[in-house]
Amino acid sequence: MEENDESEIIEHHDDEEMEKRRTPWRNHSLSDKEGVNGGCSTQPSHRLLAYSDALISIIATVMILPVAHTKFQEDEALLSTKIAVYLMTFLIVTVAWTAHIRLFQVIERIDDTLALLNLACMMLITFLPYTFSLMATFPNNILGILLFCACVIVIGLIQAVIVLYGFSRPFLLNDQIQASVNQDYYKQHILKVIMRVPIMCLFASIFSFIFFPLWIRSKVLGGRIEESPDSMPFYTYQPSEPLSKERVEAFSDGVYAIVATLLILDICEDNVPQPSVVRKEFNNNLIAALQSYGPEYLAYFGSFATVGLLWFVHHSLFLNVTKATRLMGLFNTFSLAFVGGLPLAYQLTHESPRGSRNELEAVQISCVIIFFAGLFQLAMFVVALFTEREALHPYVHYGGCEHTFMLAKLSLYPCVALGTFFITCILSRFSTAVFHMMEIGIPVAFLLLRLLLRLALAFLRWLFCSERAPVEDEHSRLPISDIVT
Amino acid sequence: MEENDESEIIEHHDDEEMEKRRTPWRNHSLSDKEGVNGGCSTQPSHRLLAYSDALISIIATVMILPVAHTKFQEDEALLSTKIAVYLMTFLIVTVAWTAHIRLFQVIERIDDTLALLNLACMMLITFLPYTFSLMATFPNNILGILLFCACVIVIGLIQAVIVLYGFSRPFLLNDQIQASVNQDYYKQHILKVIMRVPIMCLFASIFSFIFFPLWIRSKVLGGRIEESPDSMPFYTYQPSEPLSKERVEAFSDGVYAIVATLLILDICEDNVPQPSVVRKEFNNNLIAALQSYGPEYLAYFGSFATVGLLWFVHHSLFLNVTKATRLMGLFNTFSLAFVGGLPLAYQLTHESPRGSRNELEAVQISCVIIFFAGLFQLAMFVVALFTEREALHPYVHYGGCEHTFMLAKLSLYPCVALGTFFITCILSRFSTAVFHMMEIGIPVAFLLLRLLLRLALAFLRWLFCSERAPVEDEHSRLPISDIVT
Numbered sequence: 001m002e003e004n005d006e007s008e009i010i011e012h013h014d015d016e017e018m019e020k021r022r023t024p025w026r027n028h029s030l031s032d033k034e035g036v037n038g039g040c041s042t043q044p045s046h047r048l049l050a051y052s053d054a055l056i057s058i059i060a061t062v063m064i065l066p067v068a069h070t071k072f073q074e075d076e077a078l079l080s081t082k083i084a085v086y087l088m089t090f091l092i093v094t095v096a097w098t099a100h101i102r103l104f105q106v107i108e109r110i111d112d113t114l115a116l117l118n119l120a121c122m123m124l125i126t127f128l129p130y131t132f133s134l135m136a137t138f139p140n141n142i143l144g145i146l147l148f149c150a151c152v153i154v155i156g157l158i159q160a161v162i163v164l165y166g167f168s169r170p171f172l173l174n175d176q177i178q179a180s181v182n183q184d185y186y187k188q189h190i191l192k193v194i195m196r197v198p199i200m201c202l203f204a205s206i207f208s209f210i211f212f213p214l215w216i217r218s219k220v221l222g223g224r225i226e227e228s229p230d231s232m233p234f235y236t237y238q239p240s241e242p243l244s245k246e247r248v249e250a251f252s253d254g255v256y257a258i259v260a261t262l263l264i265l266d267i268c269e270d271n272v273p274q275p276s277v278v279r280k281e282f283n284n285n286l287i288a289a290l291q292s293y294g295p296e297y298l299a300y301f302g303s304f305a306t307v308g309l310l311w312f313v314h315h316s317l318f319l320n321v322t323k324a325t326r327l328m329g330l331f332n333t334f335s336l337a338f339v340g341g342l343p344l345a346y347q348l349t350h351e352s353p354r355g356s357r358n359e360l361e362a363v364q365i366s367c368v369i370i371f372f373a374g375l376f377q378l379a380m381f382v383v384a385l386f387t388e389r390e391a392l393h394p395y396v397h398y399g400g401c402e403h404t405f406m407l408a409k410l411s412l413y414p415c416v417a418l419g420t421f422f423i424t425c426i427l428s429r430f431s432t433a434v435f436h437m438m439e440i441g442i443p444v445a446f447l448l449l450r451l452l453l454r455l456a457l458a459f460l461r462w463l464f465c466s467e468r469a470p471v472e473d474e475h476s477r478l479p480i481s482d483i484v485t
Numbered sequence: 486m487e488e489n490d491e492s493e494i495i496e497h498h499d500d501e502e503m504e505k506r507r508t509p510w511r512n513h514s515l516s517d518k519e520g521v522n523g524g525c526s527t528q529p530s531h532r533l534l535a536y537s538d539a540l541i542s543i544i545a546t547v548m549i550l551p552v553a554h555t556k557f558q559e560d561e562a563l564l565s566t567k568i569a570v571y572l573m574t575f576l577i578v579t580v581a582w583t584a585h586i587r588l589f590q591v592i593e594r595i596d597d598t599l600a601l602l603n604l605a606c607m608m609l610i611t612f613l614p615y616t617f618s619l620m621a622t623f624p625n626n627i628l629g630i631l632l633f634c635a636c637v638i639v640i641g642l643i644q645a646v647i648v649l650y651g652f653s654r655p656f657l658l659n660d661q662i663q664a665s666v667n668q669d670y671y672k673q674h675i676l677k678v679i680m681r682v683p684i685m686c687l688f689a690s691i692f693s694f695i696f697f698p699l700w701i702r703s704k705v706l707g708g709r710i711e712e713s714p715d716s717m718p719f720y721t722y723q724p725s726e727p728l729s730k731e732r733v734e735a736f737s738d739g740v741y742a743i744v745a746t747l748l749i750l751d752i753c754e755d756n757v758p759q760p761s762v763v764r765k766e767f768n769n770n771l772i773a774a775l776q777s778y779g780p781e782y783l784a785y786f787g788s789f790a791t792v793g794l795l796w797f798v799h800h801s802l803f804l805n806v807t808k809a810t811r812l813m814g815l816f817n818t819f820s821l822a823f824v825g826g827l828p829l830a831y832q833l834t835h836e837s838p839r840g841s842r843n844e845l846e847a848v849q850i851s852c853v854i855i856f857f858a859g860l861f862q863l864a865m866f867v868v869a870l871f872t873e874r875e876a877l878h879p880y881v882h883y884g885g886c887e888h889t890f891m892l893a894k895l896s897l898y899p900c901v902a903l904g905t906f907f908i909t910c911i912l913s914r915f916s917t918a919v920f921h922m923m924e925i926g927i928p929v930a931f932l933l934l935r936l937l938l939r940l941a942l943a944f945l946r947w948l949f950c951s952e953r954a955p956v957e958d959e960h961s962r963l964p965i966s967d968i969v970t
Contacts, residue, residue: 047803058743059746062750065750143775264544272622286619
């Protein structure tokens with residue numbers, strides 16, 4: 001009996017995995033699985049992709065560390081350079097990640113050679129942030145640019161090899177391409193798109209020997225060339241091109257997880273007092289010694305809670321969204337880039353002396369970051385609403401029963417951040433107190449959101465005697481009773 | 486024509502769904518899906534689990550950072566304390582993670598409240614390493630122990646609340662428990678198991694006021710109590726209790742990803758030279774300034790490649806394994822704990838002055854770490870072989886066609902590490918050269934492994950004129966041709 005149960009559990013898990021691949025052209029995961037059972041030379045690619053997502057999300061958030069370790073009062077120009085480097089790295093690494101998604105939407109099965117080639121590609125991608133910080137520190141030296149270009153060129157070459165390898169073994173490819181008669185056309189188109197960036201970089205690195213600013217201009221122009229739309233479902237330049245939803249989720253999870261733990265990394269390393277110091281200065285009273293780190297702990301718990309709740313909102317959003325497009329991916333990247341700044345902002349908030357001008361600024365910066373992180377999440381929902389038939393579950397369609405609740409979840413953080421910002425402008429003396437109240441209030445608000453929303457709707461109905469509210473109310477109660485029965 | 490293909494794929498998918506309807510429990514996963522479509526109050530839990538895995542894997546590897554930042558020559562006693570703290574934290578966080586897996590094998594669907602409760606639980610788990618390093622730094626102060634116990638107690642209470650909440654809404658539970666008549670028995674058993682550790686901690690913290698060493702003894706004894714085996718598939722104490730394979734993979738991916746990027750974190754932060762220094766000391770020659778960091782880059786690429794290839798072996802292993810048990814999970818933890826030390830070992834290798842005694846030691850430490858990391862991976866395979874009918878895909882069964890290849894993959898690293906270790910003992914003057922040759926040779930060996938293995942088999946056949954080799958050879962060629970046709 002026990003054995004039987006166990007195998008059932010495993011089957012169930014497999015099942016779940018199948019369910020995860022809901023996007024239309026992952027359907028052939030069945031044939032994919034047959035490949036595995038037949039022999040291990042071809043393998044499903046999902047774990048390779050999960051590992052790549054984890055690596056890229058770590059690398060994208062790495063450059064926030066130098067920012068976080070710069071003292072606020074020390075050097076404002078240096079801080080702003082570092083923030084710029086962080087944002088640029090984040091965007092460039094995300095671009096590399098998007099290219100990676102598109103590549104592995106074409107190549108759906110892997111074998112050992114592809115896995116090793118992909119690891120080589122990852123190694124170079126993880127080196128990009130360093131070249132970028134060289135560029136920023138030595139703007140007058142072309143070495144940083146050359147290193148960056150060399151990395152991009154080699155990454156492009158490896159990806160081209162991956163494409164050529166994939167097309168030479170068509171059973172690795174996406175089934176749609178596999179079934180198509182003009183595979184060669186696909187191959188050439190994909191190679192052309194992949195090699196455009198490395199070739200541009202090659203020219204750029206040649207140019208950079210001659211004249212600097214040209215490089216930047218050619219890059220900006222080159223990256224944005226619009227193609228005439230063709231019948232290809234991959235490698236188009238349209239904002240509605242689908243991106244693998246699972247990978248957007250995996251990447252976001254990685255970023256949220258690292259950002260949430262950024263402060264504890266520092267705390268574990270720096271905030272354990274030296275035994276000798278405790279003996280001399282605090283008379284062996286460890287609690288007194290630890291009290292001096294109080295603000296750091298507060299900052300850690302505050303930032304963990306905020307990042308965790310933003311992840312929670314993101315999670316709810318992606319439960320309701322059935323398809324991720326490139327435009328939504330772009331907004332997601334912007335949102336994540338702001339999230340990356342959160343721990344820094346929180347640290348600043350608790351570092352500055354009480355009641356100082358810096359403290360007010362730090363609190364306001366935190367509010368602005370939270371506001372934009374939330375706003376871009378909301379923007380994703382709005383984008384999904386524009387094509388609601390394809391991109392949203394039926395029950396969150398405009399006017400649908402869960403629509404209001406979702407909207408309330410998404411707008412809670414932007415609204416509260418905006419409110420806190422203006423309150424701190426007026427009551428500048430109590431800025432930290434207001435901020436702390438926000439920190440404590442928001443988790444409670446999320447827990448009670450459904451209740452609060454119902455109260456608000458009832459209040460609105462009472463105020464305007466409108467007819468719409470009771471309908472929504474009824475609907476939002478429906479699904480629960482559906483499941484219970 | 487293209488549309489036709491797609492509809493065929495969809496039909497294929499429908500087929501799959503029909504199949505699901507036949508088995509009793511797949512029915513539930515269908516209703517589960519309906520539940521999601523009907524309203525978002527219940528949600529599949531896979532993304533919550535993925536996020537938790539990411540958080541826990543980061544936290545488990547955090548404590549290697551203080552180790553990596555300790556200079557080797559500085560203080561050997563401090564270094565060994567830190568390594569001990571790292572290993573203990575890794576194990577304790579992994580225990581917390583195992584408890585988390587078991588909990589969410591019982592509760593299979595979540596809602597908003599559970600998601601928020603889980604985030605609170607995660608926040609406390611991420612705080613555990615800090616309490617641990619307090620304990621290690623101040624062994625004579627009970628504050629660290631008290632904090633640790635407080636965390637564990639609160640984590641236990643939150644998990645108990647999660648269980649109570651889950652059993653009060655049975656549609657969130659595992660279908661097997663949902664269908665069972667004695668839910669109350671299950672509930673009490675699970676609560677008992679969950680609350681045992683917190684209650685033990687409560688007693689421990691009371692004891693610790695009175696007498697210290699008692700705590701440690703009670704913990705060791707308490708954790709190992711063997712239960713009489715009962716009919717429960719969850720919360721047993723048997724080494725063969727299944728652990729969710731996806732989550733073991735996700736956790737391992739997280740650890741490998743963080744360990745692979747540990748060195749680039751440091752490089753990005755510390756190894757960008759100051760512009761003023763370059764101007765003064767290197768006469769504005771950036772390349773010369775960067776050359777002094779040469780060993781760091783080498784260490785980074787070396788450790789990335791090694792960690793990446795160990796991930797690759799792990800990935801191949803888990804492709805062939807159909808089920809993860811607690812014993813395999815334990816070996817996996819040991820393997821990962823050694824992997825976490827790799828970047829440190831590599832850094833030591835490239836930091837020590839050439840030809841010194843320290844350099845030889847560092848190279849040998851690296852070899853030992855690689856050896857054990859690989860050995861525990863091999864141990865997982867051996868454990869799986871013991872119950873090969875359940876735990877392995879049919880084609881890797883003992884004597885099966887892929888069995889030899891898998892074994893070669895798994896034993897490559899331990900063998901090479903052992904070989905390098907003994908060579909460096911003999912040729913101690915050339916230890917670094919040997920080590921570098923190993924670094925370059927191993928990726929090539931992996932690429933050509935199938936070819937090398939075939940050559941080796943042919944050589945053995947030639948040597949012993951045995952009859953078995955050609956059979957294996959034929960088999961190992963079979964699957965590829967199967968897929969091509």
